[in-house]
Structure formats: structure tokens, C-alpha cells
Amino acid sequence: MTRRAFTVRRTAFRTRTPLALRRGRGSTSAEPAASAPSAESQRAAVRERHRRLYGLRGGERGTLAGAPERESATGGQVAQDMSEPRLLTLPPPPFAVRMLNRLSYGATPTTVAEFNALGDNDRQRLANYVDWQLDWDAIDDGAVENRLASAGYTTLGKPLPQLWADHVAPDPDYAIRMRPANEVQRAAFVRAVYSRRQLREVLVNFWHDHFNVLVSEFSAGPLFPHYTRDVIRAHAKGNFRALLEAVATSTSMLYFLDNINNSRSGPNENWARELLELHTLGAENYLGFTDPFEVPPCPEDPSYPIGYTDIDVYETAAAFTGWSAKNAHWEFPAENDGTFVYRQSWHDAGPKFLLGRMLYPEQPAMKDGRDVLDRLASHPRVAKFICRKLIRRFVTDTPRQALVDSAAALFRANWQRPDQIEIVLRHILNADDFVNGWGWKNRRPFEATVAAMRVLGHDWTLRLDHEKSDEFMWRMGFTGHLPYNWAAPNGYPDTGLAWSGANSLAMTWKLLNWLTETSDGGVPLSPILAATRAGVPAAQWTANTLVTFWCNRLLGYQPEAARRQTLVGFMAQNGDPASYVIADTDAWAINDLKRHYNHQRLRSLVSLILMSPEFMAR
DSSP: OOHHHHHHHHHHHSSSSHHHTTTTOOOOOOOOOOOOOOOHHHHHHHHHHHHHHHHHTTOOOOOBTTTOOOOOOTEEEEEEOOOOOOOOOOOOOOHHHHHHHSSSSOOOOHHHHHHHOSSSSSHHHHHHHHHHHHHGGGGGHHHHHHHHHHHTTTSTTOHHHHHHHHHHTOOOOHHHHTHHHHHHHHHHHHHHEEEEEEEHHHHHHHHHTTTOOOOTTTTGGGGGIIIIIIIHHHTTOOOOOHHHHHHHHHHHHHTTGGGGBBBBTOOHHHHHHHHIIISOOGGGEEEEEEEOOOOOTTTTTTEEEEBBBBHHHHHHHHHHEEEEEEEEESTTOOOOOOOOOOOOOOOSSSOEEEEEEESSSSSSTTTHHHHHHHHHTTTTHHHHHHHHHHHHHHHHHSOHHHHHHHHHHHHHHHHSTTTHHHHHHHHTTTTTHHOOOOSSBBOOHHHHHHHHHTTOOOOOOOSSOOHHHHHHHHHHHHHHTTTOOOTTTTTOSSSSSGSSHHHHHHHHHHHHHHHHOEEEETEEOOHHHHHHHSOOOGOOOOOHHHHHHHHHHOOOOOOOOOHHHHHHHHTTSSSSSTTTOOOOOOOTTTTSGGGGHHHHHHHHHHHHHHSSHHBBBB
């Protein structure tokens, strides 16, 4: 949903309108109703609108007006001069590379060696790696924390009251106010590239998308270190019910979805709607404006309704009235430290019926809201919705129903256990679907960028108040995938189709190319020449050898012959790819391309491999 939609809903829900009026009934107007247009005239109007807006010929298939049709290879009709989709099948990399490219932000020579040392066969190595990574508190990650501290990050460890006192209460300049948000955003890159707790970083990113809060939002941004540290990171592998309440009581989320001002005198449905539609049951289980007493039972467990209605949204909003934060509200001016507070005087304490359950009046403090969270966390359709999203993140855009069902059964059976998410994740990551999968997902721009930085051997730390870091963030913005910067509450999309547009791909490729060409203070961000000199003796710098070295380094294997030959031809130019030794120089020689700007050509070779389907797949 868009923020514009929020405004409409907020205005419409200032008073709890009777059900009949919400359905458009109860009008007292004495004017006679206008006669309804005929079905035929309505169809004609729709056809005319389609023709005008989309160029469609009324009554025919969806073909561009004036464009001749031709038969496609699959038997369908396509417009003339429009390209057809083509399935690209990639050869699979070694097992360790396939696993690490989905369990982490990209395989590197070091992590492949670590993975292969964890057992005697592939399944054993995978199980041991998953167990090791899920026990992330036992993994020493002091180096990345030291890197952040040395780079001048100052707000990431501040507790919530300190963030409020330093960046909100005194109404500081915008740069000071939003520094915590900017630090969290840049720290996401640092951790993704350098953390040894790679599975944690991938999972944290998943939950940030699921419980999305816009990092640049004026009220939520200054408190973002608390949201990412004490809410998302603290509960990433724990209990979903505990995570739900941590999100519901987070000041950043209270601001972002407007529950901070949700009271019985001015109810607001934004948080309630997104809690049901995005965070738990999903739009797939939305039943519209249905009488909640007539909702069919859920086949998996008849004690729960099969879905939720608009009335459930309104009643959920009432259940969360009074959940707020100490923000010097005019009724409570002395309360001003940014922490969560429950205001009994704001709470709608009347009876409520939602999700097939009656909530009785005058319950103890916060019990209405907590009853809602209990009901959702134990709902069988919530289990399927969350597990499907987890499988989509780690395995495929189109999860197999059998894996969804088996994961959901574990999710629900363990809904009160503190390690519920860990149990479910271990099941998914050891499943045959995960083991056998490859190329079912594409790297989104953030993932492609940090994977390139990892495999290129970067030792460059993104920071604030730094020109080259600012340029990096500016370029990253054009890809559409700056961390936590998705304005709508549904979080960044997680399917290949959503990121297959020309702009997203082109801007990602431009950034990857920039990483291979750029220096900071005279030091290359990507040590391409140094890595080549260390890995290939100068006497063996032929086009064949250099392509083999960099494909192994960046991909973990060699691409198919046709694509490899394109890379070899680019590197060789007019030299023999097998025998001509390319000099370790960057001299100008426009009349003999095999000698022309050799260092620049080597960096461009690396850039081309980074842009390949093999690198972008996972």
C-alpha cells in the first residue's frame, strides 16, 4: 500500500462507523436512485476505455492496435517486432558455491574452503554449515564491529532513550537527526560484506523487508538503530510471536504505521491492516467486507477462520488503541524519552469480535492486543504465509506446496518455543528443494553489489562524511535497492520479475563496473591487479589463463563454452588466446589492440564476468 492510501484510510476511520453505513447502507437521502446503465452499454464503455488507454482492439485478444500478429514458438500470439522470452539454462557450480550463494552474500575462496572442511559428503557439509551459522552467537564477529567503530559509526549502539535525547528531543539539524538512519543503512553494506555471521545478515535482511519501516522517514529514522538492533536482529531466529510484539511496541514502527496516535477518540487502522495483510495472514487470505460471523472455518484447524475481513481490521485497530510512545504528547508533556507506553485512557475497552474470537470488555492492560498477536501467531494460515516467504527468499520464487506445508506444520507446532524460527529454517535449508536448487533466484541489486565486494577482496569500509562513500550510495540509489529505503510498508519485492527491468539491471551493472574502476585515495577499491599478480604468474598471462582464473575466482566455476569464448575473445583482442602473453602494463597501443591498455582491459574483463547471468544467478 502507498502512503496516500494510508491517508485515505486514516480519514475514513476517525469514527467507528456502523457496519450498515460502511457497506453504503442507511442513506437518508430522499432523492430517487438513477437508473443503472445496461450491461451492454457498460461493456461498450469499458472496451472504449481499453482502446483509448491501452491501444486494444475491442472484443479481440490483447494485441497492440495496428500491430500484425505472428505465431510464437510456444503457439501463442505475439505482436510483430516484440522479443519472446527465452529460457536460459546455466551449468551448475560446485555444491559449496551453490549453497553459499544462497546461505550467504556470496561464496569466496575462503568460505568455500571452510564449507568443504565441514564433513565427508555434501549433505553433511550443508547440515554442519547451517548448524554453525545458526549458532551465530558463538561466531566471533569482533572484526566487523571494530571496522564499524574505526570508520566513525557512533550511533549504532545507542539505547533508545539516548537516541531520542540526542537526535529527536532537542529538534536538531536534519543531518544530526537522521545520522542514526544513515549509519544503519551504510552499516548494512559493511556487515553483508565482512561479517562472518553471514546467515544472520541474510535473515535480518529478510525480516527487515517483511516488517518494513522506511529508514528515511522523519520520525522513524532517528530511532532506526533500536529497531534493527533490538527488534529485528534480536529476534531474527527466535520466536515469531515475540518478534510480533517487539515490532508492535517499537517506536519506529509505531510512527511509520501511525499507531502512535491510535486512540478510542481517533482510531487509526494503518497498523492493524498491515499487521494482517503484510505481517501475518497475507492478502491471499483477505475476504473483503464479509460478515465476520459468516467466515468459513480454516480447513487446517476449524477453530480458526479461513481468513480475515475488513471488520477484523477495524476490531484489531481497536484492540491496539493506547499502544503508543512517550513523545511529549500534549496530554503527557513530561513523558518524553521515546520508549513504548500503554495509555489505558486511550484504549477502547469495549467488547470486540475478531478472527473468530470474542474479546471481552475491560480486559487487563495490553491484553486485547496480545490476544490478537496470540491468535495470529498460532493461526495455520499465518504459518503457511511466513514459511512460503522464507522459502521464496532462500529457494525459489515459486515454492513447492509440499515444502510449504511441512515447514508450516513445524512453524505452528513450535509457535511457543523460543527457537521456533531456527527450527523451521533448519528444516527448509536441509530440504531437497534447497539442496537441488540452482538458478531459481536472481541476485537483487544490493545482493549483487555486496557479493561482488566480497569476492573481489575489498578492504574498503563505507562510512559517513566521506566523499567516495557518498558517491557509492548515490550510485546505489539508482538501482532502486538502497537498504531499508522502500517507501511502501510491504518491503522490497523478492521475485526475479520485479528486478528484471532495464533500469534496475543497467544501474546495477554500472555500479559493478564502477567498483572495478574506482580508487579511494589512490588505492583501488577492488584489488584486481594485485589478485591477478598473486594468482597468475606473469609468464602465463594469456587470455585463456586470465579468463579461467577470474571465472574461478568470481563464479567458482567456468561458464558454458560460448560465453567463455566471448570473454576470451575480449581479453585476447587480436592476439592468440592460448599463446600470446599479455604484458603487465597499461600502455597505449591503438594500432595493436592486444597491447592496448592491458590493465584497463583486465578490469573490464572482471566487470563483464560480474554482469554475467552466472554471477547474477543464485
